[in-house]
Amino acid sequence: MMKAGKIRYDSSVFTDYDIYLFKQGQHFSLYEKLGAHASPDGTHFAVWAPNAREVSVKGDFNGWDCCKHYLKAREDSCGIWEGFIPGVGKGAKYKYHVISNFGHMADKADPVGIYCETPPDTASVVWDLDYGWGDDGWMKARRDRMLLNAPHSVYELHTGSWMRVPEEGNRPLTYRELAPLLAGYVRDMGFTHVELMPVMEHPFYGSWGYQVTGFFSPTSRYGTPQDFMYLVDTLHQAGIGVILDWVPSHFPSDAHGLVYFDGTHLYEHADPQQGFHPEWKSYIFNYGRNEVSEFLISSALFWVEKFHADGLRVDAVASMLYLDYGRKEGEWIPNQYGGRENIEAVNFIRRMNEVLYERHPDIQMIAEESTAWPMVSRPAYVGGLGFGMKWNMGWMHDTLEYFSKDPVYRKHQHNQLTFSILYAFTENFMLPLSHDEVVYGKRSLKDKMPGDEWQQFANLRLLFGYMFTQPGKKLVFMGGEFGQWQEWDHESSLHWNLLDYPAHDGVRRWVRDLNRIYRSEPALHEKDFDHDGFEWVDFGDWESSVISYIRRGKDPADTVLVVLNFTPVLRTGYRVGVPHGGYWREILNSDSPDYGGSGQGNMGGVEAEDILCHGRLHSLSLTLPPLGIAVFKPAGR
Numbered sequence: 001m002m003k004a005g006k007i008r009y010d011s012s013v014f015t016d017y018d019i020y021l022f023k024q025g026q027h028f029s030l031y032e033k034l035g036a037h038a039s040p041d042g043t044h045f046a047v048w049a050p051n052a053r054e055v056s057v058k059g060d061f062n063g064w065d066c067c068k069h070y071l072k073a074r075e076d077s078c079g080i081w082e083g084f085i086p087g088v089g090k091g092a093k094y095k096y097h098v099i100s101n102f103g104h105m106a107d108k109a110d111p112v113g114i115y116c117e118t119p120p121d122t123a124s125v126v127w128d129l130d131y132g133w134g135d136d137g138w139m140k141a142r143r144d145r146m147l148l149n150a151p152h153s154v155y156e157l158h159t160g161s162w163m164r165v166p167e168e169g170n171r172p173l174t175y176r177e178l179a180p181l182l183a184g185y186v187r188d189m190g191f192t193h194v195e196l197m198p199v200m201e202h203p204f205y206g207s208w209g210y211q212v213t214g215f216f217s218p219t220s221r222y223g224t225p226q227d228f229m230y231l232v233d234t235l236h237q238a239g240i241g242v243i244l245d246w247v248p249s250h251f252p253s254d255a256h257g258l259v260y261f262d263g264t265h266l267y268e269h270a271d272p273q274q275g276f277h278p279e280w281k282s283y284i285f286n287y288g289r290n291e292v293s294e295f296l297i298s299s300a301l302f303w304v305e306k307f308h309a310d311g312l313r314v315d316a317v318a319s320m321l322y323l324d325y326g327r328k329e330g331e332w333i334p335n336q337y338g339g340r341e342n343i344e345a346v347n348f349i350r351r352m353n354e355v356l357y358e359r360h361p362d363i364q365m366i367a368e369e370s371t372a373w374p375m376v377s378r379p380a381y382v383g384g385l386g387f388g389m390k391w392n393m394g395w396m397h398d399t400l401e402y403f404s405k406d407p408v409y410r411k412h413q414h415n416q417l418t419f420s421i422l423y424a425f426t427e428n429f430m431l432p433l434s435h436d437e438v439v440y441g442k443r444s445l446k447d448k449m450p451g452d453e454w455q456q457f458a459n460l461r462l463l464f465g466y467m468f469t470q471p472g473k474k475l476v477f478m479g480g481e482f483g484q485w486q487e488w489d490h491e492s493s494l495h496w497n498l499l500d501y502p503a504h505d506g507v508r509r510w511v512r513d514l515n516r517i518y519r520s521e522p523a524l525h526e527k528d529f530d531h532d533g534f535e536w537v538d539f540g541d542w543e544s545s546v547i548s549y550i551r552r553g554k555d556p557a558d559t560v561l562v563v564l565n566f567t568p569v570l571r572t573g574y575r576v577g578v579p580h581g582g583y584w585r586e587i588l589n590s591d592s593p594d595y596g597g598s599g600q601g602n603m604g605g606v607e608a609e610d611i612l613c614h615g616r617l618h619s620l621s622l623t624l625p626p627l628g629i630a631v632f633k634p635a636g637r
Contacts (some may be wrong), residue, residue: 002060002061002087002089002285002549003061003087004042004059004061004062004068004069004085004086004087004088005042005085005086005087006086007057007069007070007071007083007084007085007086008083008084008086009072009082009083010084011044011045011080012074012082012085012202013032013033013037013044013046013257014033014074014080014635015080016130017078018033019074019076019078022078022080022291022292022294023078025288025290025291025293025294026294026303026341027294027297027298028294028297028355029298030112030294030298030380031112031114031216031298031299031302031306033046034046034047034048034080034111034112035047035055035110035111035112035114035216036094036110036113036114036124036126038088038089038090038127038128039594041086041087041186042084042085042086042087042088042089042417043084043088043126044083045057045071045082045083045084045085045086045091045094046071046080046081046082046297046518047071047080047081047082047083047096047110047111047112048078048079048080048081048111048266048291049067049079049096049261049262050078050079050262050266050267051100051262051263051264051266052073052081052098052099052100052101052262052263052294053079053099053100054070054098054099054103055070055071055073055096055097055098055099056068056069056070056071056097057069057071057083057085057094057096057097058094058095058096058107059092059093059094059095059123060092060093060094061085061087061092061094063437064265066097066397069085069474069624070083071083071096072232074298076447077225077381079291081570088126089126090126090128091125091126091127092109092121092126093108093117093123093124093125093126093568094110094125094126094127094550095107095108095109095112095122095124095256096108096109097589098261098262098263098265098530099149099263100200100262100264101263102263103246103263104110104260104263105260106255106260106406106609107255107256108261109122109124109214109256109257109407110124110259110449111215111216111258111261111267111295112215112216112235112295112298112310113125113214113216113217114127114129114216114217114225114235114500115127115217115218115220115224116213116217116219116220116224117216117575118220118221119201119202119203119204119205119219119221120203120397121256121365121452122203122213122256124217124219126233127144127224128227129225129226129229130226130228131225131226131230131233131304132319133229133232133233133308133422134233134237135232135236135237136419137310138236138237138239139236139308139622140242140312141330142362142363143361143362144239144273144312145192145241145493146309146310146362146363146364147430148239148388148389148528148529149156149464149525149526149527149528149554150414150475150525151518151519151524151525152191152192152193152194152389152430152473152474152525153190153191153192153193153468153473153474153476153518154191154192154193154243154430154473154474154475154476155186155193155194155195155196155445155475155478155481156194156197156432156434156475156476156478157182157192157194157195157196157477157478158209158433158435158478158488158490159172159175159178159196159197159198159199159222160172160205160222160490161190161488161490161491161492161494162178162182162478162493162494163181163493163494163496164488164492164493165179166493167369167514170491170492170493172221172222172310173222173367174222174223174227175218175223175227175228175230175231176223176227176230176231177453178222178231179230179231179233179235180234180398182194182231182235182425183234183235183237183240184238185239186235186240186465187238187239187240187316188239189481189508189511189515189521190514190515190516190518191476191544192240192241192310192515192519193240193241193242193243193310193311194235194240194241194242194243195243195244195245195313195475196243196244196245196510197209197210197245197435198212198217198244198246198315199228199244200212200213200214200215200216200217200218200244200246200523201213201217201218201219202214202219202252202536203254203256203257204591205221206490208435208490209247209314209397209408210245210247210315211247211250211251211252211282212247212251212252212467213251213252213256213258215295215296215299216298216299216302218248218307225307228307228615229307229308232307232308232309234307236308236371237413239614241310241365242308242309242310242311243310243311243312243313243366244303244307244309244311244312244313245312245313245315246299246303246312246313246314247314247316248282248285248296248299248300248314248317248320248352249284249285249314249315249316249317249319249320249588250277250282250283250284250285250316250319251267251268251282251283251285252282252283253281253282253283253517258283258589259264259283263601265286266292267283267285267286267292267295267383267620268283268284268285268286269286271333273331273332273333274323274332274333275326275555275624277319277326278326278327278328278331279326279333284319284320286315286344287320287342287345287347287348288343288347289346289355290349293348293351294578295353296348297351297352297356298354300352300356300454301355301359301360303355304356304359304360304363305359305360306350307561309361309363309509310354310362310364310522311363311364311365311366311388312365312366312369313366313367313391314349314364314365314366314367314387315368316368317367317369317376317385318348318369318370318371318373320342320348321341321342321343321345321346321349321369321371321373322340322342322371323335323340323341323342324340330454330630334553336406339605340502343557345383346375349385349386350380350384350385350386351380352365352386353365353380353385353386353387354380354386357386357388360450363379364388364389365387365388365389366387366388366389366390366391366430367385367387367390367391368393369390369391369393370389370391370393373385374426375427376390376427377389377390377427377428378427387428388405388428389427389428389429389430389435389473390427390428390429390430391429391432391475392420392424392427392429392430392431392432393432394420394422394423394439395420395429395431395470395472396431396432396433396434396554398415398416398417398419398420398422399417399466399467400433400437400448400462401413401416402416402417402566403448403449403459404448404449404450405450405567406450406451406569406596407450407451407455407545407568407627410545410566410567410568411542411543411544411545411567414542414545416546417466417539417566418539418547419535419573421468421471421534421539421572424470424471424472424534425471425529425530425531427529428473428475428528428529429468429471429473429528430472430473430475431467431472431473431474431491432475432478433445433467433475433476433480434475434477435477435488437477438477438479438480438487438488439487439488440487441487442487442624443487444479444480444483444484444485444486444487444488445460445463445483445484446460446478446483446484446485446507447485447486447487448555449463450554451568453503455504455568455627456481457506457507457596458568458591458596458597458626458628459591459627460507460508460625460628461506461590461595461597461628462481462564462566462590462627462629463510463626464476464510464514464633465510465564465588465590465628465629466564466629468514468515468517468518468524469524469549469551469560469562469629469631470528471528471529471533471534471551472528472529473525473528474518476511478494479495481492481505481507481508481511482498482499482504482505482507482511483503483504484498485498490585502596503596506594506595506596506597507595507596509594509595510590510595511614513588513595514588517587517588517631520561521553521558521587521633522554522555522558523551523552523553523558523559523560524553524560525553526553526554526558527551527552527553529536532552533551533552533553534549534550534551535549535550536548536549536550537549537550537561537576537577537578537614537616538576538577539594544565544567544569544571545565545566546563546564546565546567546574546624547563547564547566548561548563548564548576548614549561549562550562550579555562555600557634559579560587560628560631560632560633561576561584561620561628561632561635562632562635563576563622563624563628563629563632564628564629565624565625565626565628565629565632566625566627567627568626568627569626570600570624570625571622571623571624571625573621573622574621574622574623574624575611575612575613575619575620575621575622576613576614576616576619576620576622577612577613577615577616577619578608578616578618578619578620579610579616579618580618580634580636581608581610581617581618582607582608582636583605583606583607583608583634583635584605584606584607584608584620584632584633584635585604585605585632585633585634586602586603586604586605586630586631586632587601587604587631587632587633588629588630588631589601589625589629589630589631590625590627590628590629590630591625591626591627591628591630597625597628600623600625600626600627600628601623601628601630602622602623604630606620606621606622606632608620620632
């Protein structure tokens with residue numbers, strides 16, 4: 001047990017310029033100054049608590065005595081308290097004991113702490129971020145991997161339930177155990193990126209990480225910060241990008257967290273009509289406060305700069321944009337113009353994206369935004385929010401609702417397939433099949449599919465084929481790629497034993513081949529966000545529930561034809577117009593026996609005939625597999 005010496009106040013880490021930036025709301029590297037910073041002689045502590053009367057550090061080095069090591073408030077009216085405690089080093093556990101000007105007392109975890117005790121314990125831990133990275137090759141080439149015209153096939157997962165160790169009480173894998181297994185699996189499956197549901201420290205495991213208390217700390221449930229770095233490093237060395245879910249929209253009410261931090265509503269709005277989520281029972285950040293804004297932007301930069309994250313998926317953006325989100329009439333306060341838009345949040349989001357892209361133009365910021373707010377993925381300087389991409393929630397809901405219908409009724413829902421193209425190029429969309437759609441009674445992807453077991457698997461393969469050939473980047477939540485039967489359970493491992501069954505392994509092989517074609521065919525990814533990358537052949541055959549379209553790359557020679565049959569009826573001699581004559585190779589068919597299908601197809605390809613169809617001089621006479629998708633490419637191209 002380390003023993004602390006008498007606290008000193010002669011070793012501030014803040015320069016006058018630091019304080020100037022802090023007051024202006026422009027200090028975006030707060031993690032380098034605030035928090036606990038160890039040296040060979042001891043640790044410097046600094047915390048922002050402008051309305052405190054006293055702040056002390058209590059920990060295992062002083063018997064958790066709040067009266068032994070008082071911090072000193074700076075004299076420049078910035079609200080920062082600091083001090084150096086000799087003898088305190090890496091591994092020391094601590095909290096701040098804060099007494100407000102009104103006599104309110106609380107023991108708080110460090111808002112900028114980089115490591116925490118494992119929940120349910122709540123103390124912060126003095127630590128460092130020393131690590132020998134081995135991902136130089138990835139980091140140098142990252143820009144090309146993250147461009148909007150590059151393939152983005154994202155595998156979304158929950159760190160604690162992707163795979164567990166049943167022999168040891170069903171415990172989750174550690175970061176280091178997970179690293180080689182996940183990297184090998186994702187690389188074999190052909191995904192380009194992983195997206196980790198929040199790894200930031202969170203007290204309630206059942207929140208899946210979306211109720212964050214440690215905005216600078218990877219959860220200690222699976223290891224140390226260095227262990228998490230190892231996970232990212234391993235993925236990068238395998239050629240896989242890492243996107244992190246990040247939650248600046250709200251924070252929980254846990255007493256050791258940010259809420260009522262210095263006896264006042266420091267991080268949150270004081271008025272509950274602005275500062276409290278009635279649905280989530282959590283608190284909303286005061287985005288108009290300089291120190292809060294730079295705290296959050298510093299957090300975002302921290303994960304990119306210290307943990308080499310290649311992008312952040314920003315959760316619940318809609319809840320930030322609207323003052324009446326989740327509220328009834330009379331439960332919210334309009335902005336100064338009488339509107340429902342949260343102007344302070346909009347300004348924060350724009351500034352955040354500007355700072356992130358200015359400092360790291362080779363990353364992507366991705367919005368989970370569920371409304372029709374305009375220009376989410378357009379630059380701030382033209383009036384947008386400044387994100388690089390946006391989840392297409394409308395596509396996800398329409399698509400899953402359509403696929404849940406018995407095929408006999410699908411002709412009446414045909415517009416649910418075609419409608420998304422009307423707005424597909426208004427944003428840089430990512431098409432998600434996310435975790436939210438396979439929990440709380442919504443059923444697994446496979447279980448959403450109608451029909452007998454064969455039809456369910458065929459429908460699932462068709463769903464993935466439709467997704468991977470539509471304009472937009474792709475995201476698949478873990479387990480869906482092999483047709484897990486049951487809903488996702490964060491307390492259990494995925495059901496990997498299902499891969500012993502041919503039908504499930506067939507889905508896995510299908511998704512792997514979709515990834516292969518998606519990555520290798522420029523037509524399927526280069527112009528995802530451009531009208532020129534998509535052209536309908538026929539969207540009007542609602543009676544047969546068949547659609548067909550062409551995808552194009554930057555080079556006009558990069559062309560693929562996609563034909564989908566959404567009924568279990570085998571269709572022979574189905575004619576589809578094509579842009580030119582010659583032989584069209586069948587490069588994918590979801591009904592192949594390799595994937596568990598019935599083997600109906602086009603014998604490897606079809607020669608175009610000089611027969612007018614769909615306004616084109618040439619056409620193909622195709623066999624459309626039941627509940628199947630077939631993809632064709634001109635021979636020699």
